[in-house]
Amino acid sequence: MKKALFWTVIAAILLFNYNLETKVLEDIQIITATGYDYVDKDTLRGTTDAPFYPQGQDVKPINASFTASGHTIHNIRQQNQREAQRNLGAGRLQSFLINKEVAKHGVKHLIDPLGRSTYIGRDIKLAVVDGSTEKLLTADYSNSQVTSRYLSDLLEESISRLAPETELHTFLAQLDGFGQEPFLPIIKQRDDHIRYMGLALFKDDKYVDELSVQDGYTFKMLHEKFKHGIYEIKYKNAYIAIENLQSKVQYSVSGTAAKPRVTIYVTLRGKVQEGYGLTLHTKAKVHAVEKEWRKEMTTKAEKLIRKLQTLRTDSLGVGERVRSHFRHFPKSSWENLYPNVPIHVEVETNIVNTGIIE
Template identity: 30%
Template sequence: MNSKWRVLVILVIICVALLAPNTTNVLDELQLMQTIGFDAGDDDDVIGTVGIISYSADKNYQTTTLSAPSDSARHHRIRMDSMTSHPLHAGKLTGILFGADLSERGIFDTLDTYYRDPKVAARAYLAVVDGEAKELLENKYPFQQEEIGYLNRLINHNINRGNLPRTNMHLFMRAFYEKGKDPFLPLLVYTDEYIRIQGLALFKGDKWVDQLNLEQAFFFKLLTDDYETGGLIELPIDENGEQAVLKELRSGKSFSFNIKQQQPSIDIHVRVKARLSEYSGKHLTEGRLKEITAYSEKEMTKRLQKLLNDLQKKKLDPIGFGDQVIHRGPMDIKEWEEIYPEMALNATVSVKIIESGVSQ
């Protein structure tokens, strides 16, 4: 009797499995959104452009773009679905771009739709385009095959090996919601031949208000991330026009907050170990190497101090000093915003050249 019931239960399970609706997503029945760009349209409309990968039954694929205006990111998704022969799927979405006009107008309403979508990875990259996101995605670049996937690799490479600080959708939204920290994103430019990173777009709330070039981004990254093996900076090392190039950096930082003093201040100390890869002088002696180290410390301290002062004058705090001060207490965001423009920010940089495989 028990064995009969066991057989009956197994048969019921098999029948349920066979009759249940099959929701498996087959690649050749989907169109995968890999990159999406948004630009400002008329009035409050946005123009969305989707970079799509379509797979065929023989596992080949092709990339294409679709574009349409809409009054919201959610309605844009519906418009896009009405233009395709297969369902659009956001599971492979790796990046979201914002054109210059929309970035200046504000990106939160557009971004929030994708931030809340569980199919979209929180680590998807975001970037501002100095121009139109639509044009960047639709252009064909002779030296960059499959530009849709190229953007993800470009940004990751510059984070891991270059001067770009770590950034993604999750980090942007966390800075947006935090009190005492302003968001930032990579800034892209494009020509008829290539796409490149121009620097960093700085935000106040969800609006793009300022930017840093790649050299400034190098010093900015010293304050937000620790270099592990990347980065590159060219420095003048004396009054005779000689130049030195430091690369393959390892860095660390420490902040000392002196907020309760009559003159509030923050002391910033950055430690850099680097390889001297190029030197324009004739001979590199041990004595000259010490002079290069001293000049490097002086020049890097000067440039870092200038960056801090410029951000302070513009009342921008993308490094998040305010967030750290508020968490230490007792100070709220209003008090921080009152003292930040007037407080002393004191930067020092110490440099150690650990290798000098120099090409002269």
């Protein structure tokens, strides 16, 4: 009986594997980055970055890209295959780029296939490109041999210190959920470098406006807890650079479902890294700098919130927090409530070190 069961299992495994498509790594050209530019309301121009690895030991990858126009991303990829010397595989896609003009017309038809795919990871980084994604992906960069590697490192390591992380699963949740609009980093090709330019704001799936790099950092402060980065403030006649050792944020909802009120509590802990001409050897002087820091960050935060409310885009997810606070909250009313909801910001600052000289 056991022997019969054993051979039955073996036969099932062989039969199952017989129907599977085998993929040898050496026979695949792996797509690591892809970007889409606007042509017209029905047509996109897609560029695929798929580095080519020649056969042999210790070989260096060669930048390879393919560009085609079409109505769907799968059709564009099929056209790219006409030029690729190996089978193009998207299982290790790392970066997905959309140019600003595409974003203005809506991105759901582009993002939806990624969400449906079973072989693409949910940790793909997304970004909006100011300019042409084709030019960005096909350019040569002095600080990287492979464009897609440079792009991936920039989005994962550098920009994540300045703006909230925006992976595919996060964007999909914001796009399909209630009470938070999506946002994405904006990047731009500058000569032989790629530069982070700020944060793109969406209303539903359409780009509506953007935040500067400085405002994007303030947005991150209001959105999530984090460390790293520099706060620069003006104190008297000098500028002070304060390293962010820790930033925490907490939302509190009060009032009623018909008239909610929101208070955002932010706690900042920092270390003075630069302040030429200033002496901070007494507690009174340190407290004076803390007060100025608190004042500047409160002003920046409230100005940013007013901008979001004017745009009617709830990028900070205030609506989700209000919904979770009140039972049976009428979601349909939030669209009209949001622009006029009182949102107050309270910032607490703490400087723990003023430098070795002090």
